[in-house]
Amino acid sequence: MAERIELRVNDRNQVVEVEPFTTLAECLRNQLGLIGVRVSCNQGDCGACTILVDGQPVNACMELAIEAEGRSVTTIEGLARNGHLHPIQQAFVEHHGMQCGFCTPGMIMVARALLESNPAPTEQEVKEALVGNICRCGSYPKIITSVLSAAQTMREG
Amino acid sequence: MAMLEGERAAVTASAEAVARPQLDPRTIEAWLEQDEPVAGTISTDYLPRFTYLRPTTLAEAVAVLERHGPKAALMSGGMDLLRELKTRSRPAQPEVVVSLKGIAPPLDYVCAGESGLAIGSLATLRTLETSALVREQYGILAQAAYASRAWQYRNRATIGGDLCQRELCWYSRSSGNAYPCFRKGGEDCFATRGDNRFHAIFGRLICSAVCPSATAPSLAALGARVRIVGPSGGRSVPVEAFFTPRGTVLGSAEIVAEVQVPSPAPGARGVFLKVGVRNKFDPALASVAVLACIEQQVCRTIRIVLGGVSPQPWRAFRAEELLIGERLTESSVARAAEAVVEGATPLSHNGYKIDLARSLVGRALVRLAE
Structure with a gap:
């Protein structure tokens, strides 16, 4: 039986009708059109669908939409401000932190959560934060460079 | 669990026809008939239909499970x-999902009591790894929680779920429920003659899968107990006794309510080490948790518990006996590490776990002596 839930997505209140077996990834993509939430393995292994729920990175494919009731959700679409890319997005562009780009939204969402709690991470800390995000192109070195560069940019304001 | 006779015959036939996990296309057809995909769904691994219930007390949750x-x-x-639901790997598809998130007061607490730590079963692994209390006094638990899996996983995975999750075996967990093994009421263990590189080298009585819990070795080393509620009231069992050669002691309507961890003795030191396929954030190929009291370089008490090598957290009693009353020297450490792997019964592809267990224990003891 479908249920009506309210949640805040990218700083806007949304009301959606979801089934108990609708995942948050399905809800965000199919009902709210946020296709930056990439679904790859759909089993919580690859991290491509990573979003922030109340600021914490989670796999959207492993969340039931009804359990997101009243939560604040941020997707990759919510990072840019006034037409300007977020510094992390900008760093990924400048340092070629992607090849095919499928894993990129998930990588950037985890990087965002990491830099929020740790503005000056070491390379090892970046690697351990990104352990749940798989890049099958193997762009890891440039992804790590991008995150470290974004951290520096954000610290310098 | 009930499975249609014809269905059982079909999957058994398909399991025999191929040597490695492979889906019978008829099984896929059967799924598609079973539940219609939600319109516009993004993957074939959609969740099956179910009713979602959210009881508000543990007693109500037990009653719902019983019903x-x-x-x-x-x-x-x-x-x-x-x-499990997405891969259709349960013997019977559940029709009702009972969430514990509606229980009041919430079960996600981590608090210090008189005799130790009380952890609500919904406390996330992330909570354990970041809690100052756990990090300072129960370090091996915080380290095990941190090394369990990725950040996204730890934000949602709970200690109750970590203890109660399904065994790690690619046969019993295969998509479409293709292998009717012991765990599913069948009469075979496919891993013993198939690909068993990640399976157990100790305590294989019925099933060869390893205990999936990331925190169990640390909890067992700390002497933790699991508080369970069920239809006939509550009971409490040591973590070591919670796991059985066939899974856990939980009855079908029983729920893990709390994990109780006694305070380590003053001066006790712990070491936790883990090896996974890529790194420590993968499920353990082998892990070890050690908790010991060492006075004037002599080992007074010690508990050594291994993960990833047995269907249960594997306590190395013989090695513990060898070390008590001894100084931790190169030779006593080597003797103890060797005693850990005595009596191991590796399968065709997992003999490397003997070397891994021996050297992990050795490294942990050396670190303890530092």
């Missing part, structure tokens, strides 16, 4: 259950 029997599945963080 629905095998048709109900209990969910805490959902990291394991949702995967």
Whole structure:
């Protein structure tokens, strides 16, 4: 039986009708059109669908939409401000932190959560934060460079 | 669990026809008939239809589980259950999912009591790894929680779920429920003659899968107990006795309510080490948790518990006996590490776990002596 839930997505209140077996990834993509939430393995292994729920990175494919009731959700679409890319997005562009780009939204969402709690991470800390995000192109070195560069940019304001 | 006779015959036939996990296309057809995909769904691994219940007390949750029997599945963080549902790897598809998130007061507490730590079964692994109390006084538990899996997983996975998740075996967990093994009421263990590189080298009585819990070795080393509530009231069992050669002691309507960890003795030191396929954030190929009291370089008490090598957290009693009353020297450490792997019964592809267990224990003891 479908249920009506309210949640805040990218700083806007949304009301959606979801089934108990609708995942948050399905809800965000199919009902709210946020296709930056990439679904790859759909089993919580690859991290491509990573979003922030109340600021914490989670796999959207492993969340039931009804359990997101009243939560604040941020997707990759919510990072840019006034037409300007977020510094992390900008760093990924400048340092070629992607090849095919499928894993990129998930990588950037985890990087965002990491830099929020740790503005000056070491390379090892970046690697351990990104352990749940798989890049099958193997762009890891440039992804790590991008995150470290974004951290520096954000610290310098 | 009930499975249609024809269905059982079909999957058995397909399991025999191929030597490695492979889906019978008829099984896929059967799924598609079973539940219609949600319109515009993004993947074939969609969740099956179910009713979602959110009881508000533990007693009510137990009653709901009793009422629905095998048709109900209990969910805490959902990291394991949702995967099982998506891959259709349960013997019977549950029709009711019972969430513990509506229970009041919430079960996600981590608090210090008189005799130790009380952890609500919904406390996430992330909470354990970041809690100052756990990090300072129960370090091996915080380290095990941190090394369990990725950040996204730890934000949702709970300690109750970590203890109750399904065994790690690619046969019993295969998509479409293709292998009717002991765990599913069958009469075979496919891993013993198939690909068993990640399976157990100790304590293989019925099933060869290893205990999936990331925190169990640390909890067992700390002497923790699991508080369970069920239809006939409550009971409490040591973590070591919670796991059985065939899974856990939990009855079908029983729920893990709390994990109780006694305060380590003053001066006790712990070491936790883990090796996974890529790094420590993978499920353990082998892990070891050691808790010891060392006075004037002599080992007074010690507990050594291994993960990833047995269907249960594997306590190295013989090695513990060898070390008590001894100084931790190169030779006593080597003797103890050798005693850990005495009596191991490796399968065709997992002999490397003997070397891994021996050297992990050796490294842990050396670190303890530092």
